[in-house]
Amino acid sequence: MNLAPKLRPLWKRALILPALCFLLAYKASHLPTSFFPKDVRSIIKNWHYVQFWMLIKSGLTRTYIDEPCTFSVPKVIKPKAEVAPEFRFSEDQLRSFYENGFIGPIDAFSPAEMEEFRVEMLAAEEKTCPTYDKVTPRDPHFDTPKVWDFMKSPAITERIAQLLGPDLLVWRSQHFYKGPGAPSIQWHQASTFMVEDYMDPAIYPKDLSEMFQLTVWIAVDDSTYENGCLEFLRGSHEEIRTIKFGGEDGFYKANFSLEHPYGDDHIVKVPVKAGQFIIFTERCIHGSGPNTTDRHRLAFNMRVVPTSVAVYTDKEKYRSIYNGGRYSLKNWGVSLLRGKDKHQLSRVRQPEEPHEFVEIRKAA
């Protein structure tokens, strides 16, 4: 089933609308769903009533970008883990993170370390990665040991621990090669990453309004106004918004604009030096400008959850509308970044340990 967010011709919308109404009514009936195809079962189970309703009442021109939720700021602002003094956020820094939805830039690595890594990262861009048996920017921490070493740096882990708690898993990472002249990445946000395949969430927090996921974005090149540094709409993590289908091609191959109430005075552009990083909740609306220079802008990110959040559960494949279609999860697992995994809710793959690759060529 292709659920790419784009404006469909009127006749297609006229066919889909009654089907959606039926599925909404079926969800409300709580009748068994076992005889439906898997994708239909996922939609009935995972879509919130407001997601159905937004699509139906807009005549299939509008939907939530991800599972709808709000964001509750903790009543008492304090670190969620004890860390060494050199990594401690001040109360003001914590407060600004909760108010804005992001914090940084923060120092982690030297320009020399990034200089050396840049060569390896550029080489990896072209290689078939054994984890997915394809050329992909996804999850370089499995196949490039240096990426995992960087991720485990206390400059990073000790900062995230104060925001998410002591026990942390990496469930995703990605290279971002923004070539000379590359276009902008449009405003987007995510909650449980249902935004990737529009049927199943990737992560399963117990409480959707809590902060259950953080992204750490590490600059390998200096990231500047000219080459498309990250931009945020400060304070926009309070709610998951809707998208309107149509308009210019934007987010990879999708075709939509995010609807939000924030004026330009909320835009914060964050230039970052090579070796520095930014932490943000993916719920904070963000994007990056075009690269107007003749050099690339390299970066990588990691996505982190507390061990109490399950990832992918028993799935074998996960679709990504934006990022290369289906990904087989046969060689995927969460990687313990810090602390202990008392919950053991997801499959595990520790990048530093040997991995027996499962053949995925036919399955993917």
Ligand SMILES: O=C(O)CCC(=O)C(=O)O
């Ligand atoms: O690197 C970019 O321009 C975008 C990064 C991003 O959206 C993310 O890390 O979630």
Ligand SMILES: [Fe+2]
């Ligand atoms: Fe993003």
